[in-house]
Structure formats: C-alpha cells, structure tokens
Amino acid sequence: MQTRRRLLQTAGVTASFLLAGCSSDEPTATETDTSTETPTDTETASPTPAGPTAVALRDRTRAYVERLVDGEYTTAIEEYEYTDAVTQQLDAATLESVWTTQTEGLGEYVEIATVQSATQQEFLVTDAVVRFTGGRVIIRLVYDDAGRIAGIQFPSAGTYSPPAYADTSAFTAQSLSLDTGDGCTLPAELTLPTGDDSVPGVVLVHGSGPLDMDSTVGPNKPFRDLAMGLASNGVAVLRYGKRTSACNVDPAALSLDATVTDDALTAAATLCEQERVSRTAVVGHSLGGMLVPRLLARDDSLAGGAMLAAPARPLVELIPEQMRYLLSLDGEISDGDERRLASVEETITRIRNGTLDAGERPFGLGGPAYWQELQAYDQVATAGDLDRPLYFLQGERDYQVSVERDFGRWQETTPGRFDAYPSLNHLFVSGEGQSTPNEYFRPSNVAEGVTTDLADWVRGETGGY
Template sequence: MRCPACLLLWLLLAAGSAAAAEQKTPAGDLQAIATKFVDRLAAGDFATAVKSFDPTMTAALPPDKLAEVWKSLNAQAGPFLKQTGARAAKESKYQVIFVACAFEKAVLEAKIVFDESKRIAGLFFVPPPGASEYRPPAYDRPEAYGEARLRVGRGDWTLPGTLLIPAGPGPVPGIVLVPGSGPLDRDETIGPNRPFRDLASGLASRGVAVLRYDKRTLVHARRLAGKRDTLTLHEETVADAVEAVRLLRRSRGVDGGRVFVLGHSLGGVALPRIAALEPGIAGFVMLATPSRPLQDVYREQMAYLFGLDGVVTDEERARLESIGREVERVDHPESASPSGADDLPLGLGRAYWDDLRRHDASEAAVLLEGPVLVMQGGRDYQVTREDFEGWRRLLAEKSNVTFELYPSLNHLFIEGEGRSTPDEYHVAGHVAVQVVADLAEWLKGRPAATTPRT
C-alpha cells in the first residue's frame, strides 16, 4: 500500500537510505558484476540476472518478480536510457556498488549489495546523493520542542527512534507514528519527502509529543529475510508499535493516559491489533488506511498504473491477469500451487496472507475503544476515496469518529493537481499544514483514556 507503483516497488525504493562509508575507488570486480547486472535488467534478461543473487534474494525475487519490479520502475521513471557511472561504498560487512541509471523521467541509483562471496544480497533503487535533501516545513518551530534519540523495544529486535517533546510545562499528550509497508525509516522517507518528520515537527510545535522509529524490516532486514515463510504483520509492525506505546507512556513529560496511535496506510490496518495488545490507548488516527483487503487494493493499484498512459498493452493485460490469479490464491488457499509464495501477490509468504485473512482489520476497527480520526487525501490512488467511504459505512454506528477528506492531497498528504502519479513522490513537498493543524486540534481536544491500562 505504501509504495510508488506497488508495495514491492515501494519497498525497493524506500530502503537502503542509511549512510554508507564511501570508498575512494570502486571495487573493480564488483563494479563489473553490478554494471552487467543492470545491463541484463535493461535487456529484459531476468533469468540470467537472478543467477547473481544469494539464496535469500533468489527466493524473494525470482525472474518473474524481478521483471515486475523493473517494469513497475519503468512505469514511474520512464524507459531506461543508460548507465552514467558507478561508485562504491561499504555498509557493515557488505560491499555496495551504486550504479547511476538515467531514465526518461528521473535519475536513480541502483544500490546493489554484495556479500562476502560476491553474490547480490540486496537490491534497491534510490535517489542519487543530494537529490533527497530535506528542508523543514514553515510550520516547524524547533525552538518549541526538544529532541531525544532512544531505542524502541528490547532484546535482539530493538529499533532506533526519535522522541520530540514540547517545551514548557507538562504533561502533554503524545502520539506514536506507525509507518506503512516496506522497510521504512522513522521519517517514512521517499525521495526528498519525509512525511513522518513533517508530522512530528508540526505536532511537537503545537504541543504534542511524538515518537517515531525505524521499522524492523529496515533495521533487521537480513535477519527477517530468512523468515519470510513465517513473517506476519505482527512481526513487521504490530509488536514494535506496542513497545513504542509503552515507551511513550513512560516518557518524562508525557501524559500516559493521553497517548494516541497513528497508522499510515498498512500501519492503520495494524491499529486494532495494537489496541488488543495494549489496552487504554486514548485514541486512534487512520491516515490513508484501506478499508478493503490488501490484495484487492494491490490489484486496483496496478490496474491504475498500467492505465495511466491511456493504453494497456497486451503484456500489461497479461500481467494484470496474472495478478488476478495471485489474488485468487489469497482468497482461496486450496488453489495454491506447490511453488507456494511465488504464486502469491508481492512476493509475500502464505503465512503473511493467512494472518491478514484471520484478522479482518475492517471488522476489528469497529470494536476499537476510544475516539477515531479518519484522514484521507482525495488524490490518493493507492488508498482511495472508496476506502474512505468504506470507513464511513463501517464506523457509522460509532459516535466518537471524525472524518476528514482533503481533496487535493495525495497518499503522502502532500498538495498536488490532476491525477496522482508515482512521479510526484520524487518532487519535494510537505504534509499540508491543514492536516497538521487538524490533527493537533483533534489530539489536544480528546480526554484521557478511561480503559484500565496493563
């Protein structure tokens, strides 16, 4: 849900943003492998390209999935034109080659991560250095709050996070920001945009404490790659969000009875499960949250993207039919073929999809205790007005629900005009000030939770 072209592509675009130690000269042999790999992508030779993968990557991105990623990337950035250079870096024990790629509409770097055996252990498409420079919004008033770096969770799965605490007397209300799908950082970085950083600074400037954190799928990506057959939304999102709520409640200057949770896109789907594990949350914010099953939203996204240019080619039509069959297997597990996860949408395993089917988020949301705020961008093609109207119907019997629709905003709640496309995610912008103001007013106007906390 939280992706420029589809969930899988968002995962590849959003990840790998951590700083790398630059090397003075590229590692020649790895550079040759990396540039040849990109040549094969451009030539459509995906069967040969995957022969450079390590076992984890081979399982996650077989030739047909790799082809889907490349075609989706071309749908966003335009046709591939040429390579324009390469550079090397080192991240932990991994060697990384960045291959600069010129597309018709954008310049991106293919970030290719190598293990000690010179096999490709990671693949990401990221903006080049300097292209993603962030400039704070006008509503950010740094003098109005303090900032603390901390760790969310415990044991082997701890995550780095940032807490913004308003200056002045407390205690103040607080909110945990739960990100969408993919290995996102605490800012929900995509290109030059940082929607969670905008929200955090805007809310803290208005008297609300905000805790945000890097996702487990970013910080512990390698460990989780070996668990794809058992990974569920609980491990991806729910467990860490619960730990973040508990941490925020204990934080100095925060009113533990007025801690809220905001979920963006897939993060909103997790809200009922977070509430079930941590009673006494003061309220919930659904930011562009689907009211329909994930697989149906994914299929609709792909149909929208293939139709953006007004023409659906035979190849695109065949891909849509293939996606339809994948979605059918989610809804009817008995129809799955022996190849398993490769026959399911987005390369996610059977455990993930079965877990989503067992936990119907739309039904569970009706049982949420406490006030709910549903916010939706009218230009959002990933989570659409159909989902917003779905929440109106599902939550119609609840008296403490507020609905806010912003006609000109996209999935990141950034202003725009016309039909929303993936290209606009790479144009610098900020979460609209009206969204920040409405959210702050709603949070500060809600009372403390009445449900006993554990």
C-alpha cells in the same frame, strides 16, 4: 549492505567523478526511449565516441534492468561487460543486495517507463525509470566508449528540507532505542514539546515495506514532518525504525504481528513510560492506519487512534486496482499489461486459498504467515467493537487508497471524525492533476493542515481515556 551500496554508487573513479552532483528528481539525460519495441540506429542523434550507438546502449540498459526485475543477477554479471574497476567490486550477490535494497517496499513491478541517455565527456549515461505500484526507482548505468559498464548508480531524488511550520524552539528531540525482547533493537526518536507540563503523545505506525523512522520515500520524510508538526503544537511523538529496516530479519518468515503490531505496541508502552506524557494514542499511515483498530483492541490503555489513508478493504482488493491504474497512465492497457494483471490475479488467488510457497513474498510484502493473518483480519469489524475515538484522514488525490471505496466505507460504517483533503496524495503532500508515483520523488512536506488537525484531535478528543 551500506558498504556494498557505496561501492556500487562510486563504481569506477572516473564514472563517480563524472556524475558528481548529477543526482536529481528527473534524469539528466537528453535522449529518451519510451517504446517497448527495439529502436533502430537511425533514431539516435549521436553515438558514443567510437562505440555503440546511444540507442543500442539504451536497449542494453532496458534489457539489463529486465534481468534485475526477473532476479537474474548471475545472468546480468555474465552477459554484460564491465570495466576492470567495476568487475573487482561487483558480483551477483552484491548486485542482488543493491537492487533489493533500492526496490524493497515499492510494491509490485509495473514497467520500465523510460530510458534516457546523454553523452558526458567520453561516457554515455543512461537513466532507466522503473515504476512499481508504490513508487519508482531510477537506475543509472554509465558506459565507457567501448560499451562496457563503468558505473552503476541510483540517483538521489532530491534533498529533504524541514517544513516551514516546524517550530524548532517548541520541542526537543531525544534518541531512544526500543528493546523488542528478541534481539532486535529498533532506533527511535522522541519529539517532546518544551516545558514542564504534561502533554498527550502519539506513536507513528508505518505503512508497508522496510521503512525507517521517518517513513522515507525518495527525498520525503512524512513521519519526520508529522513529528515536528505535532510537537510544535503540543503533542509528543515517538517514531521508530521498522523491524524490516533496522534488523537482520527474513521478512518472508515474519507474521503480520511480528512485522508491525508487536513493535508498535512496544513503542506505545515506551511512550507511556515517559514522565510528561499523560496519555498515548496511535497514528497509523496506510497499512499502519489499517492496523490501528488491531492495536487498540490489543491495548486498552491506548487513548484512541488516527488512521491516515487507511484501507477499509482487504489489500488483495487494492493491489490489482493499483496495478491497473498505473498501467493505464499512458492511456491504454496493452496485451502485455493484461498478462501482467492476470499474473497478479493468479497470485491473489493463491493468497486467498492459502497456497503460497514457503519463503514466497508476494508483492514484496510478507510471506505465508503474514498474508494468513492479514486475510483473517477485518479492520472495519474490529473498529466497530471499539469504544475509543477514531479519526480518519484521506487525501482525495490518493491512487493507492480510494476516497470512495475505502474512506467512504469507513464513513458509512464507523463512528469518528473524518477529514478529506482535495489536493493531497497518499503521502499527504499537495499536488495537482492526476496522481502518479513520480510525485513521491519530488521533495515536499506533509501539508500543515494535516498536522494541525491531528494535534487538535489528539488534544481535544483523547482526553477522556
């Protein structure tokens, strides 16, 4: 799959040379179409040299992306004209592989937010910003002067930099492998404070989607930030690649426990075996935070759990709420938006009724077994039965998990420590104003206060277990 991605990203020697260095957080193009209506040719400032107008090619890009969103990969191959160099490398199966790789884990499709264009040399470059409930992706189509697709790229959202608070002299990093016992080996890394003394340790548990050990979203790597920040403050950290990212598995066939719980417990057992680790807690983010009580209930040796942006409500309540929020960012809910929301509610009804089709993966998460286990799980009740310390952290600018309806419910029902951070979003990255998925694609780091608060809690409140 990595080979296919590279082929598409450099499809056509001329196009790849043209776009070298152009990948950035924001599209580089200069003309923008944000309308869902078909523009007229008079709206464009300049056509591509001797070919279709910029408006026509922006429309073509929008329609192309709609084919990908609808899973019509064969149609996208047959109805669009490509240069010979691209044709030699691209078929429907490859296109499907590339698109699903780029969008898996981003949640439900919301809209094509913008299509921008710019003329570069003899090419016209179009960038479509495609929004999902959990983020966005930019797809770049490069057209030659005859209007043929000469290149397809997914521009990088920027470059990751380690946080300033990471003291690399205070810890070492060791690569490990987690043997899950079923043929799936997960890459992992142990970040261990320097010295010979015993230290507490934590395992980081991912949110939804096929995430790597850094929990990478765009250019951001929140789990790497947490690992370095905690290790700089005397806490060992084990993080690992999620099964759906590291192994050749069918996510639609996996249960919730097979997707998350079992591998997290394997990671915890591996950390417990480390000679200098005196005790092990779990730190979960989003879905991983929601499952922290489940992990503690399954393993009595775990010393406690920290829950970052953890839903207190079922996901079937959060998903329509997230969708409506994103669709309303432009100031209104259109008739088309209402139809999309109705479709989401119809899917939610089938999840609640247990009538999903075999192989179906609503919202890009899991199949029938996954949702059945998730529906049967009550994280608040499970947390109430625990006798180990819990720590709840919440960004107040988080639009995916509610300060009032989730963090507030935890405060009302569950003993523990609670910290809220006014400027932080779902990734615990600082920002201003209304939170949008675009923030996830600007290079930044987890706030230092989160890492120091977590370290203080691990060192101070898990010692009795």
